[in-house]
Amino acid sequence: GKDIVQFAKAVEISAPKIDKQVCRTKPGGSDNYYGVYDVTSDTATGSKTSLCGGEGTNNQGSQATPMALTDFIKNTLQGDGSKNWPTSSAQRTKKPVPVTNDNATAVAKDLVALNSDEKTIVA
Structure with a gap:
């Protein structure tokens, strides 16, 4: 978890445009309700997601x-990689169900x- 946090910090500083392309949340349903990064996912009753690139539902x-x-690093990985790396988590019986x-x-x-070009910058 610590390595992804350091990587993300480097990308945020050196390539903010790329930072916005990685783990970009998606809108769910027919409206633009984007997922919100959190420690656990709950898209059954809200739009919380702990999945990189997760979507909102309402x-x-x-x-x-x-x-x-x-945002993913700060809210989902708790800023230090101690949670949700490499696998997301969900509130009990909530979706999306984490996959290894x-x-x-x-x-x-x-x-x-x-x-x-972006890959060269990230490397």
Whole structure:
């Protein structure tokens, strides 16, 4: 967890544009209700997500703009990587159900999606 936190801090400082592309929350439903990063997911009754790039589901607790890597580190990984790395967590019986290494996989997927210039900057 500590390594991803250090990586995210470096990206935030050196490439803020890239920071906004990684772990960008998605809108859920037909409206722009973006997920909000939290320590545990609960999209059954709100829009809390502990999954990198998670989506909101309704206007309860959602926000109008997406969150990204810096927010994910601060709110979901608790700023030090002590929670939700490499796997997210959910409130009991809430969704999305965590899958082993889901956060690590989601971060990797977002990094692979960067263009070659952005990958060079991140490297």
